[in-house]
Amino acid sequence: MGCFCSKDLPASDLVTDREAGTILGKPLVEFNKLYSLGKELGKGGFGITYTCQEISTGEHFACKSIPKRKLSSEEDKKAVKTEIEIMKDLSGVSNIVQIKGSYEDRSSVYIVMELCSGGELFDRIDDLVKSGSYYSERGAAGIFSSIASALQICHSVNVVHRDVKPENFLFSSEDKENAKLKAIDFGCSVYIKEGIELKDKVRSDYYIAPEELRGESYGKEIDIWSAGVILYILLSGNSPFRTNDEILEGKLDFESQPWPSIQVSAKDLIKKMLTKNQKKRISAGKILEHPWIKSEASDEPIDGVVLTRLKQFRAMNKLKKLALKVIAEGLSEEEIKGLKTMFESMDSDKSGSITYQELKTGLHRLGSKLSEAEVKQLMEAADVDGNGTIDYIEFISATMHRHRLERDEHLHKAFQYFDKDGSGHITKDELEIAMKEHGMGDEACAKEIISEVDKDNDGRIDYEEFCAMMRNGNLQPQGKLLLCS
Numbered sequence: 001m002g003c004f005c006s007k008d009l010p011a012s013d014l015v016t017d018r019e020a021g022t023i024l025g026k027p028l029v030e031f032n033k034l035y036s037l038g039k040e041l042g043k044g045g046f047g048i049t050y051t052c053q054e055i056s057t058g059e060h061f062a063c064k065s066i067p068k069r070k071l072s073s074e075e076d077k078k079a080v081k082t083e084i085e086i087m088k089d090l091s092g093v094s095n096i097v098q099i100k101g102s103y104e105d106r107s108s109v110y111i112v113m114e115l116c117s118g119g120e121l122f123d124r125i126d127d128l129v130k131s132g133s134y135y136s137e138r139g140a141a142g143i144f145s146s147i148a149s150a151l152q153i154c155h156s157v158n159v160v161h162r163d164v165k166p167e168n169f170l171f172s173s174e175d176k177e178n179a180k181l182k183a184i185d186f187g188c189s190v191y192i193k194e195g196i197e198l199k200d201k202v203r204s205d206y207y208i209a210p211e212e213l214r215g216e217s218y219g220k221e222i223d224i225w226s227a228g229v230i231l232y233i234l235l236s237g238n239s240p241f242r243t244n245d246e247i248l249e250g251k252l253d254f255e256s257q258p259w260p261s262i263q264v265s266a267k268d269l270i271k272k273m274l275t276k277n278q279k280k281r282i283s284a285g286k287i288l289e290h291p292w293i294k295s296e297a298s299d300e301p302i303d304g305v306v307l308t309r310l311k312q313f314r315a316m317n318k319l320k321k322l323a324l325k326v327i328a329e330g331l332s333e334e335e336i337k338g339l340k341t342m343f344e345s346m347d348s349d350k351s352g353s354i355t356y357q358e359l360k361t362g363l364h365r366l367g368s369k370l371s372e373a374e375v376k377q378l379m380e381a382a383d384v385d386g387n388g389t390i391d392y393i394e395f396i397s398a399t400m401h402r403h404r405l406e407r408d409e410h411l412h413k414a415f416q417y418f419d420k421d422g423s424g425h426i427t428k429d430e431l432e433i434a435m436k437e438h439g440m441g442d443e444a445c446a447k448e449i450i451s452e453v454d455k456d457n458d459g460r461i462d463y464e465e466f467c468a469m470m471r472n473g474n475l476q477p478q479g480k481l482l483l484c485s
Contacts, residue, residue: 023071028104028106034055034103037063046067046071051063063111070357086191095149095182099112116171118175119171121166125310143181147227150182150183151224154183159191164226165206169182210276235258236259237310254267263298320470323466327410330413339395343395412463414466415467
């Protein structure tokens, strides 16, 4: 799909306004005369992605809308321009989402791109099983070869994606046979340039490479590490590493189920991708030539426990975040020493909430060494209700040490908050009410969360199941948001 440039627009749709200034370096347009925005698809550090319809043709696309007020620094503006440039350089590649055009009006920058309507990676596996098919190594290899192909193309033009995770691969359509798996979201992507070192930590905790954790310079190899984590999850339903220490140690579990029944060559490929020494890590091109990808993946059904785990892996971030917020609301002044003062010092306009710029300025004033990308990630993770700012309670829940929030007395209070009738169980209706109160989800979301957390399959979450969820796994990217000791 080719790019759609401003020179192709009718003169009536161009806006000449010298005072407004431009970020993309081309005339402003009246975007709402070109496209109508539809439902929200997802939020990022800066922008919100919507469905959209081109008014002149009726065609449907996805549109990332980025308010200019969030692009306060030259670095921010450069990042948006780089994202657009990278997407143009990757146009015509079947495993990468295609850009249609980039636009700018007085208030926002817009990136219009192909609409991938077939769902996320793990959703498709779930659909496969529901349809009566089974999940095998060969199926996983087919899926994973699409991921490796996308990375090979990126790396061939010296682009590092830097945010390789399951959520950033979508199927192009709902066509079960012919839909392509496509890499999306190039908001963190950069070009590798000679003489410039990359050191920013930008990705989610599950997928971060050891060299990133150590603060070392890195290259394309970080994408390979992240892809290796995805492949491990695809074949086992579990993350290979749950803490930063485990990532740095790099020890892989190939003993527990289902690994004894998985092909040796699959484990060989994972080892080559999750090699701690980035210089010895396998390349994307070599992945595609690996025997497991080409011919050795088994067509036997993978242990059913893997599918259960994959559902659980998508699990519980929403409920965890909401529970932490509930706990933070009940903390005493003594338990949050200093944090109220810190919040008030960052809230420079005394509005009761912190914007991205206020957070960045406040952290810098406090001597924080967080990179621009990490501040964006902090903002996104702490903004529980997704309104673009961090309120006081969101700030407390994002900055308190996790072990203080996860003490028994705090967990019990949070459980009681959800268990409205005091029955000792959280039902779907109770969870739906709580999530709606905080603007976090609907009936379908509540139903999915119940199914993921409910281990005994009685349709409810008991206290033991609630505590297990709160204490296990990572709340991405909560681990790096601790601002106080």
